Amino acid sequence: MTTPDTQGPKVGLLVTCLVDAFRPNIGFATVRLLEQAGCTVEVPQQQTCCGQPAYNSGDNITAAELARSVITAFEGYDYLVSPSGSCIGSVHKYPDLFQQSPEWESRARHLADRSYELFSFLTDVLGANDTIRARFEGKATYHDSCSGLRQLGIKRQPRALLQQVEGLKLVEMEDAEVCCGFGGTFCVKYPEISGRMVDDKAQAAQASGADTLLGGDLGCLLNMAGRLKAAGSPVRVYHTAEVLADMAHGPGLGDGEER
Amino acid sequence: MESHSHEFVQRAGAALHNPTLQQALGRAKDGFVLKRFNAVSALSEYEALRDRAVQIKNHTLEHLDHYLLRYEEAVRRNGGVVHWAADAEEARNIVRDICRKAEARSVIKGKSMVGEEVGVNEALEEAGLEVVETDLGEYIIQLAEEPPSHIIAPAIHKTREEISDLFHRFHAKYGYTQRLTEVPDLVNEARQVLRQKYLSADVGITGANFLVAENGCNIIVTNEGNGDLTSTLPRVHIVTAGIEKVVPNMEDTTTLLRLLGRSATGQDITSYTTLFSGPRREGDPDGPQEYHVVLIDNGRSTMLADEFREMLRCIRCGACMNHCPVYGAIGGHAYGWVYPGPMGSVLTPLTLGLREAKDLPNACTLNGRCQEVCPVRIPLPDLLRNLRHRQFQARMGTKRSRWGLALWGWLARRPAMYRLATRVQARLLAGMGGKRGHISKLPLGGNWMAGGRVMPVPEGETFMSAWKKRQGGRG
Numbered sequence: 127m128t129t130p131d132t133q134g135p136k137v138g139l140l141v142t143c144l145v146d147a148f149r150p151n152i153g154f155a156t157v158r159l160l161e162q163a164g165c166t167v168e169v170p171q172q173q174t175c176c177g178q179p180a181y182n183s184g185d186n187i188t189a190a191e192l193a194r195s196v197i198t199a200f201e202g203y204d205y206l207v208s209p210s211g212s213c214i215g216s217v218h219k220y221p222d223l224f225q226q227s228p229e230w231e232s233r234a235r236h237l238a239d240r241s242y243e244l245f246s247f248l249t250d251v252l253g254a255n256d257t258i259r260a261r262f263e264g265k266a267t268y269h270d271s272c273s274g275l276r277q278l279g280i281k282r283q284p285r286a287l288l289q290q291v292e293g294l295k296l297v298e299m300e301d302a303e304v305c306c307g308f309g310g311t312f313c314v315k316y317p318e319i320s321g322r323m324v325d326d327k328a329q330a331a332q333a334s335g336a337d338t339l340l341g342g343d344l345g346c347l348l349n350m351a352g353r354l355k356a357a358g359s360p361v362r363v364y365h366t367a368e369v370l371a372d373m374a375h376g377p378g379l380g381d382g383e384e385r
Numbered sequence: 386m387e388s389h390s391h392e393f394v395q396r397a398g399a400a401l402h403n404p405t406l407q408q409a410l411g412r413a414k415d416g417f418v419l420k421r422f423n424a425v426s427a428l429s430e431y432e433a434l435r436d437r438a439v440q441i442k443n444h445t446l447e448h449l450d451h452y453l454l455r456y457e458e459a460v461r462r463n464g465g466v467v468h469w470a471a472d473a474e475e476a477r478n479i480v481r482d483i484c485r486k487a488e489a490r491s492v493i494k495g496k497s498m499v500g501e502e503v504g505v506n507e508a509l510e511e512a513g514l515e516v517v518e519t520d521l522g523e524y525i526i527q528l529a530e531e532p533p534s535h536i537i538a539p540a541i542h543k544t545r546e547e548i549s550d551l552f553h554r555f556h557a558k559y560g561y562t563q564r565l566t567e568v569p570d571l572v573n574e575a576r577q578v579l580r581q582k583y584l585s586a587d588v589g590i591t592g593a594n595f596l597v598a599e600n601g602c603n604i605i606v607t608n609e610g611n612g613d614l615t616s617t618l619p620r621v622h623i624v625t626a627g628i629e630k631v632v633p634n635m636e637d638t639t640t641l642l643r644l645l646g647r648s649a650t651g652q653d654i655t656s657y658t659t660l661f662s663g664p665r666r667e668g669d670p671d672g673p674q675e676y677h678v679v680l681i682d683n684g685r686s687t688m689l690a691d692e693f694r695e696m697l698r699c700i701r702c703g704a705c706m707n708h709c710p711v712y713g714a715i716g717g718h719a720y721g722w723v724y725p726g727p728m729g730s731v732l733t734p735l736t737l738g739l740r741e742a743k744d745l746p747n748a749c750t751l752n753g754r755c756q757e758v759c760p761v762r763i764p765l766p767d768l769l770r771n772l773r774h775r776q777f778q779a780r781m782g783t784k785r786s787r788w789g790l791a792l793w794g795w796l797a798r799r800p801a802m803y804r805l806a807t808r809v810q811a812r813l814l815a816g817m818g819g820k821r822g823h824i825s826k827l828p829l830g831g832n833w834m835a836g837g838r839v840m841p842v843p844e845g846e847t848f849m850s851a852w853k854k855r856q857g858g859r860g
């Protein structure tokens with residue numbers, strides 16, 4: 127469907143279950159960024175979760191049911207956008223779940239084709255290269271979350287957007303592209319292996335000299351913040367959307383009010 | 386080789402607490418990654434080469450029977466014999482029978498992963514033969530009585546000190562009593578010892594990187610040249626190879642060779658690339674009198690027929706394990722069988738059974754780095770997910786995780802109920818965190834904490850309820 131040009135595209139926001147429960151600020155930051163870029167944003171009320179935990183655990187039936195509900199909830203929008211490469215990665219996999227049903231498969235594909243991760247949407251689709259109005263004092267490093275990086279090719283986009291933030295200096299850490307060990311249920315099922323992986327990541331982040339760690343997926347960020355805070359590190363952790371929307375002035379992930 | 390895949394969790398735990406291993410892994414990982422990166426970056430047609438390799442492999446797999454029969458025919462023309470082994474036991478029997486008929490007493494072996502897979506060494510030793518590995522890495526782990534921990538560098542987990550100790554202990558009987566510590570000295574001593582073995586061996590066994598259908602050639606690549614001696618000096622040469630190793634012609638083989646060396650060790654081409662075409666002919670100065678090829682199925686034809694067919698494209702370059710952060714944390718022995726890392730996590734459950742290797746498909750974050758570097762574009766994460774699906778259908782997995790998943794799925798399909806549960810949970814956790822912003826004990830068991838992490842707590846109100854309020858205000 128199309129909307130009159132004056133209104134800009136109509137975007138359905140897929141909040142992600144982690145953002146909903148843990149960090150609403152990221153959701154509001156996403157809305158602000160989209161509105162600044164000229165979109166009309168709505169939040170479909172039927173949404174719960176993209177179904178990734180079921181899909182990655184081999185429960186394809188539950189995954190397909192959740193996929194159907196996301197498809198139905200978002201079909202009426204020009205775009206589905208989410209502040210998570212990982213959830214958009216799963217939306218892109220929806221067609222695979224409906225190999226027995228051509229009708230659902232084509233609806234799934236239609237939705238997948240119009241589903242974007244936030245930073246890629248802002249840059250690749252809207253070409254909104256100068257809509258960022260934010261200030262952030264600090265030296266930040268960016269972790270490339272795996273799904274966004276390898277399923278959607280997101281690497282350049284968040285960095286380009288961060289360039290527009292006043293006061294922010296971006297430094298690269300070593301192995302920015304290596305998995306932080308989150309992996310959804312992986313970190314709960316194999317906590318020691320995951321712990322070793324996130325330890326490497328935390329060390330790389332600190333060694334980069336950055337005082338802030340940014341990323342595009344809350345799961346990874348919770349994992350990395352969990353390690354940094356346990357180690358008593360002063361490095362602050364935010365979702366990139368919070369910084370871009372000028373909404374990263376409260377405590378970082380895992381930080382208390384008194385820091 | 387005996388499987389220990391069911392002990393994955395214990396073995397991974399032990400590996401994480403083994404400082405020598407951790408040191409060795411750290412060193413190895415960086416070397417391989419950097420070398421491969423440089424080698425493929427320097428090759429402008431790298432992506433095109435990968436596409437071509439995928440085509441070659443897919444085409445061959447689609448017509449596998451045809452190419453295998455052509456290969457057999459060509460080997461026969463060259464004066465060799467092809468044997469077909471349906472499973473590991475048959476493969477062992479065939480190799481043992483060839484050695485028995487040749488009245489062999491000692492056997493030397495080049496590196497062969499499929500040899501490990503079917504347990505050639507154990508079978509021959511049981512039959513009273515002496516078996517010596519000639520690949521330096523394989524030789525070291527043979528002395529240490531350990532299985533390989535990497536398909537390209539079997540002894541990558543061993544430190545120089547450990548090797549020095551091993552040689553000191555085992556080489557005394559050959560008159561080498563001095564304890565050596567420098568790498569060149571160690572290599573030299575091993576070479577001296579192995580030289581005697583080469584000269585006295587009756588049978589040489591090697592693997593194969595490629596079997597060429599058009600001319601019956603068997604190709605192996607090494608960096609030590611040990612494969613050449615192993616196959617030419619003894620009276621009898623036995624090649625052990627999986628049926629998926631066949632390639633239509635030399636042209637195609639060179640495409641795959643260009644990818645293999647670069648992906649494995651970052652070399653444009655390995656130091657030795659050797660073609661064998663059969664036994665010694667009249668007038669040849671050297672070469673074996675008998676030439677046998679054992680073509681091993683051992684589950685491969687089943688894979689050919691199902692959704693795991695793409696795994697048969699694997700050319701055993703090891704890039705996936707070099708880039709796997711889980712492998713990098715725990716090393717190859719944790720996987721408990723011949724093939725470690727991502728490719729092993731697919732192959733082992735398919736060969737040994739979903740239950741024996743139940744952890745392997747799950748102990749992966751699906752980060753996709755393996756697929757990114759695989760020269761033949763095997764979608765390893767998808768294949769691992771397919772295995773999880775099979776496990777789920779077989780009702781495997783702990784009761785607790787099955788129940789957890791079921792409850793979550795039930796809720797997620799009921800938005801209103803789900804909304805309520807999330808709100809309660811967010812409030813609860815936020816309350817527990819208080820002013821600290823995180824908690825170091827979870828209400829339901831503390832698995833996450835075992836990784837040395839705290840859990841950041843929710844802000845308190847969920848997005849959905851805050852949004853609703855705000856919309857109310859707006860409207």
Ligand code: SF4
Nearest residue numbers: 699700702703705759
């Ligand atoms: S799966 Fe791919 S990367 Fe791994 S060993 Fe096989 S060919 Fe190499």
